[in-house]
Amino acid sequence: MPKSSKYYVVFNGRIPGVYNTLEECDEQVNDFVSSYYKDFSSLNEANEAFEKRKKDDSENATSSYLFEFTNILQILENDNDEEKLTISTRNKNIYLMFIENRIPKWLKNDWMSRGAKLKAPKEICIRINEYIEKRKNIIEYNYSKKGKVLLSHSTSI
Numbered sequence: 001m002p003k004s005s006k007y008y009v010v011f012n013g014r015i016p017g018v019y020n021t022l023e024e025c026d027e028q029v030n031d032f033v034s035s036y037y038k039d040f041s042s043l044n045e046a047n048e049a050f051e052k053r054k055k056d057d058s059e060n061a062t063s064s065y066l067f068e069f070t071n072i073l074q075i076l077e078n079d080n081d082e083e084k085l086t087i088s089t090r091n092k093n094i095y096l097m098f099i100e101n102r103i104p105k106w107l108k109n110d111w112m113s114r115g116a117k118l119k120a121p122k123e124i125c126i127r128i129n130e131y132i133e134k135r136k137n138i139i140e141y142n143y144s145k146k147g148k149v150l151l152s153h154s155t156s157i
Helices: 022-029 045-061 061-078 090-099 101-110 122-134
Strands: 007-012 017-019 036-040 084-089 139-145 148-154
Touching: 007 022, 007 045, 017 022, 017 045, 036 045, 036 090, 036 101, 061 122, 084 122, 090 101, 090 122, 090 139, 090 148, 101 122
Parallel strands: 084 139
Antiparallel strands: 007 017, 007 036, 139 148
């Protein structure tokens, strides 16, 4: 097999990392909610981008948190509600927010929880909640780490 002229960085998928072929990349992102990848012309560029993203994520967890909320909102905005939707997150607090139906409670309590102002992005959460309330089909929520689903919960109709 000829050497790949492109390298693929999976930033958000089953197993984030650098991949040599589009097929390997697709295995990580296909059917993965909130997946994100980018191709690069050199292995060095791909490795640098992946390492920079890891560093940025670790330095700014709030940015990563916002990124995940934004991805979930985009998925809901683009959903046609014709079948079950699966939302996977690597953040246990976001997973619990969904299965415990926390957004309506936060709104009722003026975006406070246990006496503290919430860090969750209010406007995005409100829009997410509106889409969820309108949805007619089942939503399955998954909490996963390193590509392995640790917790799963489905809504009922």
